[in-house]
Amino acid sequence: MPLTTTNASEVMRRALLRIDEGVILGTLDQLNFKSTAKVSAVVGMPLRSLQQKRDVVNFAASAPIAAVRAMLEVLAVDPLEKVIEELGEHAESPNFEQLSGAIDRVLENGTSDDQVVAVLAFAVGEDFPAAAQCRRMLDERSQFNLPPLPEVTSSATLLVPKEVDDEVREQRRRRREEEKLKKKSQALARPGRPTKSKRPDKPPRATSSQVGPPSVVPEIMRRRFIFNPGELENFDPAHALVGSVVLADVPFDAVDPLIPEQRSKIRPVLVVAASHTSLLVLGIYSNHSSSRVLFQPWRRLGLAHVSFIATDRISVPTSPEDVERIGRLSDDEWNLLF
Numbered sequence: 001m002p003l004t005t006t007n008a009s010e011v012m013r014r015a016l017l018r019i020d021e022g023v024i025l026g027t028l029d030q031l032n033f034k035s036t037a038k039v040s041a042v043v044g045m046p047l048r049s050l051q052q053k054r055d056v057v058n059f060a061a062s063a064p065i066a067a068v069r070a071m072l073e074v075l076a077v078d079p080l081e082k083v084i085e086e087l088g089e090h091a092e093s094p095n096f097e098q099l100s101g102a103i104d105r106v107l108e109n110g111t112s113d114d115q116v117v118a119v120l121a122f123a124v125g126e127d128f129p130a131a132a133q134c135r136r137m138l139d140e141r142s143q144f145n146l147p148p149l150p151e152v153t154s155s156a157t158l159l160v161p162k163e164v165d166d167e168v169r170e171q172r173r174r175r176r177e178e179e180k181l182k183k184k185s186q187a188l189a190r191p192g193r194p195t196k197s198k199r200p201d202k203p204p205r206a207t208s209s210q211v212g213p214p215s216v217v218p219e220i221m222r223r224r225f226i227f228n229p230g231e232l233e234n235f236d237p238a239h240a241l242v243g244s245v246v247l248a249d250v251p252f253d254a255v256d257p258l259i260p261e262q263r264s265k266i267r268p269v270l271v272v273a274a275s276h277t278s279l280l281v282l283g284i285y286s287n288h289s290s291s292r293v294l295f296q297p298w299r300r301l302g303l304a305h306v307s308f309i310a311t312d313r314i315s316v317p318t319s320p321e322d323v324e325r326i327g328r329l330s331d332d333e334w335n336l337l338f
Helices: 008-018 021-029 041-053 056-062 065-090 096-108 113-125 131-140 166-189 229-234 331-337
Strands: 244-251 264-274 279-285 292-294 308-316 324-328
Touching: 008 056, 008 065, 008 113, 008 131, 021 041, 021 056, 021 065, 041 056, 041 065, 056 065, 065 096, 065 113, 096 113, 096 131, 113 131, 244 279, 244 308, 264 308
Parallel strands: none
Antiparallel strands: 244 264, 244 324, 264 279, 279 308, 292 308
């Protein structure tokens, strides 16, 4: 079946089958699950099982799609950054020729076929604007062709009932019947107990749960951001804009020799504190580096591509009333970052 008509989940599963098992398991072994904050069970448990059983085929064919997507994302992050860099101004929505040229250049610079397959399949699974071009490339280039999914018989799990032999089922039924008869005969042989005169019922005593205030479900608390004394003196960490993603004019770290006159760029930022005249922010970028981490809510907030948030804060001179708001992080999303 051509990939143009194949659903995205199957494309991601087949991509893991195409990628060398050693690459997948080697990447997985580098992950530290204990230090990964709040990995959901539907992702963490299948990945830990893969790490122990080393069965990539079974994982690709039968693991929850959330776990398959997470594994593919780990494989795709670094090469995706290189493809985005090669696409340049066409990164947001490249045509097939632009994407094909970028893929050729990253291959020439040492990116492997496995890494390219991970990028293309991840883009399809995340429904990037270039998803259709990625499907076409997986179809047309023989070195990227994806194998079909195998027929895998899953062992019994919490979600799949274990098959029981009819003879065993009948033995269990007879044993239950015998237990019922035994208990019934014991009850009939037991002498009757003397009855007591029934006392008038006492009115039920009110419990603390009845007379006290209703129970309150504790709310998720937003983790406190750590500031230095100078920042606390100049910014309000409880400002209403804290936790919002806004557009701001962020200065460059260094002068670009190709365009020395351009010293800043409008980009999305996360506000961590604010004053009447400026914002304390963390910049959000399309390129990864050692001082940036994956910004998980990028798709929910409508950003055009995979984004990374810097760990270094920047003071941006602008009034909070003048910024354009993109959205706001939930407490869970905030706590995953800090």
